[in-house]
Amino acid sequence: MSLFLSFAIEPAVGYLARRGWRRGAATGLIFLAVVAAGAGLLALLIPAIVTGTRQLISSLPDLVANLARYLKPLGIQLDRASLQQQLVLGTGYQAVVRHLPVSGGRAAAEAITATT
Numbered sequence: 001m002s003l004f005l006s007f008a009i010e011p012a013v014g015y016l017a018r019r020g021w022r023r024g025a026a027t028g029l030i031f032l033a034v035v036a037a038g039a040g041l042l043a044l045l046i047p048a049i050v051t052g053t054r055q056l057i058s059s060l061p062d063l064v065a066n067l068a069r070y071l072k073p074l075g076i077q078l079d080r081a082s083l084q085q086q087l088v089l090g091t092g093y094q095a096v097v098r099h100l101p102v103s104g105g106r107a108a109a110e111a112i113t114a115t116t
Contacts, residue, residue: 009034 009030016026068078 009027012030014027016103017023021029050062064078071078
Protein backbone atom coordinates (compact mmCIF):
# COMPACT_ATOMS: atom_id res chain seq x y z
CA MET A 1 0.00 0.00 0.00
CA SER A 2 2.86 2.36 0.78
CA LEU A 3 4.28 1.74 -2.66
CA PHE A 4 1.03 2.73 -4.36
CA LEU A 5 0.70 5.79 -2.12
CA SER A 6 4.24 6.88 -2.98
CA PHE A 7 3.51 6.44 -6.69
CA ALA A 8 0.31 8.48 -6.32
CA ILE A 9 1.92 11.48 -4.63
CA GLU A 10 5.19 11.44 -6.59
CA PRO A 11 4.04 13.81 -9.38
CA ALA A 12 2.90 16.45 -6.88
CA VAL A 13 6.06 16.07 -4.77
CA GLY A 14 8.21 16.25 -7.90
CA TYR A 15 6.41 19.40 -9.00
CA LEU A 16 7.02 21.08 -5.63
CA ALA A 17 10.64 19.87 -5.59
CA ARG A 18 11.24 21.47 -9.00
CA ARG A 19 9.82 24.71 -7.60
CA GLY A 20 12.43 24.76 -4.84
CA TRP A 21 10.73 22.83 -2.03
CA ARG A 22 12.68 20.17 -0.16
CA ARG A 23 11.26 16.70 -0.86
CA GLY A 24 10.47 16.04 2.81
CA ALA A 25 8.52 19.29 3.18
CA ALA A 26 6.76 18.71 -0.14
CA THR A 27 5.76 15.19 0.92
CA GLY A 28 4.44 16.50 4.23
CA LEU A 29 2.40 19.18 2.47
CA ILE A 30 0.93 16.67 0.02
CA PHE A 31 0.01 14.28 2.85
CA LEU A 32 -1.60 17.16 4.72
CA ALA A 33 -3.57 18.11 1.60
CA VAL A 34 -4.73 14.51 1.10
CA VAL A 35 -5.86 14.24 4.74
CA ALA A 36 -7.66 17.60 4.51
CA ALA A 37 -9.42 16.54 1.30
CA GLY A 38 -10.45 13.24 2.90
CA ALA A 39 -11.79 15.04 5.97
CA GLY A 40 -13.69 17.49 3.78
CA LEU A 41 -15.21 14.66 1.76
CA LEU A 42 -16.20 12.87 4.95
CA ALA A 43 -17.74 16.07 6.32
CA LEU A 44 -19.82 16.36 3.16
CA LEU A 45 -20.93 12.72 3.17
CA ILE A 46 -21.94 12.33 6.82
CA PRO A 47 -25.05 14.56 6.63
CA ALA A 48 -26.23 12.73 3.51
CA ILE A 49 -25.75 9.35 5.21
CA VAL A 50 -27.61 10.51 8.32
CA THR A 51 -30.49 11.89 6.24
CA GLY A 52 -30.72 8.71 4.18
CA THR A 53 -30.68 6.53 7.29
CA ARG A 54 -33.46 8.59 8.89
CA GLN A 55 -35.57 8.30 5.74
CA LEU A 56 -35.00 4.55 5.62
CA ILE A 57 -35.99 4.14 9.25
CA SER A 58 -39.14 6.23 8.79
CA SER A 59 -40.19 4.27 5.68
CA LEU A 60 -39.29 0.85 7.10
CA PRO A 61 -42.83 -0.06 8.26
CA ASP A 62 -44.19 0.56 4.75
CA LEU A 63 -41.34 -1.43 3.19
CA VAL A 64 -41.98 -4.37 5.50
CA ALA A 65 -45.71 -4.21 4.77
CA ASN A 66 -45.02 -4.29 1.01
CA LEU A 67 -42.60 -7.19 1.46
CA ALA A 68 -45.19 -9.09 3.49
CA ARG A 69 -47.76 -8.49 0.76
CA TYR A 70 -45.41 -9.92 -1.89
CA LEU A 71 -44.40 -12.92 0.23
CA LYS A 72 -47.91 -13.89 1.32
CA PRO A 73 -48.76 -15.74 -1.95
CA LEU A 74 -45.61 -17.79 -1.43
CA GLY A 75 -46.82 -18.97 1.96
CA ILE A 76 -44.38 -16.85 3.95
CA GLN A 77 -45.93 -14.98 6.84
CA LEU A 78 -44.14 -11.75 7.64
CA ASP A 79 -46.06 -10.34 10.55
CA ARG A 80 -44.82 -9.68 14.06
CA ALA A 81 -46.56 -12.68 15.66
CA SER A 82 -45.24 -15.24 13.15
CA LEU A 83 -41.71 -13.81 13.28
CA GLN A 84 -41.67 -13.96 17.08
CA GLN A 85 -42.97 -17.51 16.98
CA GLN A 86 -40.26 -18.56 14.52
CA LEU A 87 -37.57 -16.96 16.64
CA VAL A 88 -38.82 -18.56 19.84
CA LEU A 89 -39.28 -22.01 18.31
CA GLY A 90 -36.15 -21.81 16.17
CA THR A 91 -37.96 -22.83 12.99
CA GLY A 92 -36.55 -19.84 11.13
CA TYR A 93 -32.98 -20.93 11.88
CA GLN A 94 -33.61 -24.47 10.73
CA ALA A 95 -34.96 -23.26 7.39
CA VAL A 96 -31.82 -21.20 6.88
CA VAL A 97 -29.57 -24.13 7.86
CA ARG A 98 -31.11 -26.38 5.21
CA HIS A 99 -30.25 -23.90 2.47
CA LEU A 100 -26.65 -23.13 3.43
CA PRO A 101 -24.41 -24.42 0.65
CA VAL A 102 -21.14 -24.51 2.57
CA SER A 103 -20.73 -27.38 5.01
CA GLY A 104 -18.70 -25.24 7.42
CA GLY A 105 -21.43 -22.58 7.45
CA ARG A 106 -24.07 -25.26 7.90
CA ALA A 107 -22.17 -26.78 10.84
CA ALA A 108 -21.79 -23.36 12.45
CA ALA A 109 -25.48 -22.58 12.00
CA GLU A 110 -26.47 -25.98 13.38
CA ALA A 111 -24.25 -25.37 16.40
CA ILE A 112 -25.92 -22.01 16.97
CA THR A 113 -29.43 -23.44 16.67
CA ALA A 114 -28.56 -26.34 18.96
CA THR A 115 -27.65 -23.93 21.76
CA THR A 116 -30.92 -21.96 21.49
